[in-house]
Amino acid sequence: MTNRTKLLVVDDDPALRQLLADYLNKHGYDTLLAPDARDLAARIARFSPDLIVLDRMMPGGDGAEACRALRAQGEDIPVILLTARDETVDRIIGLEAGADDYLGKPFDPRELLARIEAVLRRKSGASALTKDAPVHFGNFVFDPVTRQLMRGSEVVKLTGGEINLLEALVRNAGKPLSRERLLTLARDDESGERNDRAIDIAILRLRRVIEDDAKQPRWIQTVWGTGYRFSP
Numbered sequence: 001m002t003n004r005t006k007l008l009v010v011d012d013d014p015a016l017r018q019l020l021a022d023y024l025n026k027h028g029y030d031t032l033l034a035p036d037a038r039d040l041a042a043r044i045a046r047f048s049p050d051l052i053v054l055d056r057m058m059p060g061g062d063g064a065e066a067c068r069a070l071r072a073q074g075e076d077i078p079v080i081l082l083t084a085r086d087e088t089v090d091r092i093i094g095l096e097a098g099a100d101d102y103l104g105k106p107f108d109p110r111e112l113l114a115r116i117e118a119v120l121r122r123k124s125g126a127s128a129l130t131k132d133a134p135v136h137f138g139n140f141v142f143d144p145v146t147r148q149l150m151r152g153s154e155v156v157k158l159t160g161g162e163i164n165l166l167e168a169l170v171r172n173a174g175k176p177l178s179r180e181r182l183l184t185l186a187r188d189d190e191s192g193e194r195n196d197r198a199i200d201i202a203i204l205r206l207r208r209v210i211e212d213d214a215k216q217p218r219w220i221q222t223v224w225g226t227g228y229r230f231s232p
Contacts, residue, residue: 004030005120008049010037010066011082012058020053023109024116037066044070044077051078051116051123054099056090064097071098071159078119078160080112088197095201100160123160135170137219137232140210142170149210161186162206165199169220169230176223203228 007029011017014035021031032047034040036058044052054063067079081099083090094102100119103112135142141150147163149156158166168185169177177185179199186202207214221229 004028005051006030006032006047006049007051007053007116008032008034008043008047009053010034010040010058010063011053011055012036013055020109020112024113027113029116037061037063040066040070041073041075044075049077051080051120053080053082053112053116056081056083056094064093064099067094067097067099074157076157076159078123080115080119082107091198092201095161095198095205098159098161119160122164135173135232138210138212142166144170156209158206158209161202162209165202165206166210169228170232173230173232176226176229178227182227199227 005028007024009017009020009024009031010033011020012035017033017035021033024031032043032049034043037054038061040052054067056063063081067081070077070079078100079098081094081097081102083094083102083104090104091102100122101115103115134144139151140156142148143150144167147167149158149163149166164186165182168182171185182199203220204214207217207220210219211217219230219232221231223229
């Protein structure tokens with residue numbers, strides 16, 4: 001018997017938790033439920049989920065802050081953040097917190113399932129570069145096969161969204177890419193609102209990792225009036 005993919009669903013609404021558990025289990029997942037984000041790290045250690053569905057607003061704490069804390073601890077498990085309103089500000093908060101995707105309430109469980117499967121595909125590296133040779137730049141090496149960024153012998157911790165963005169930039173090295181194009185390349189689905197602010201924040205986060213000076217970037221350059229370009 002093959003191991004089922006494990007999901008951790010954290011939401012303060014018991015009816016929604018049970019509905020999602022029934023639906024996701026029916027589609028082959030092993031779903032653990034939690035009413036709040038307290039002891040989230042301990043739950044992860046015990047259950048070892050492959051992905052977390054995390055509510056943004058809960059009486060016991062802010063899901064975005066819980067996600068931010070996980071990233072600060074070096075935890076790169078994929079996170080889909082559920083927001084009370086499907087608005088730009090909530091999406092920006094999710095990106096800043098390190099979430100891999102976001103979904104506004106109310107939502108159809110089928111859409112959540114599609115988001116889960118898309119994030120897991122990206123995480124497993126199903127989306128490959130056209131060339132498999134590692135790309136060297138500065139002190140870094142990006143391996144498109146393992147989807148890892150290395151600094152020397154050290155693996156650089158990146159979220160799934162940051163890996164997707166870096167992959168899209170490297171795949172199109174030397175080409176100016178619009179924000180809209182980057183959002184499309186960095187995601188497997190065509191759903192969700194596109195906005196320039198979201199991609200600008202994601203670029204800034206990535207620059208802080210790979211650039212010596214994020215304010216004067218060498219590798220990810222701004223192309224005024226267009227978007228961004230990776231310059232090897």
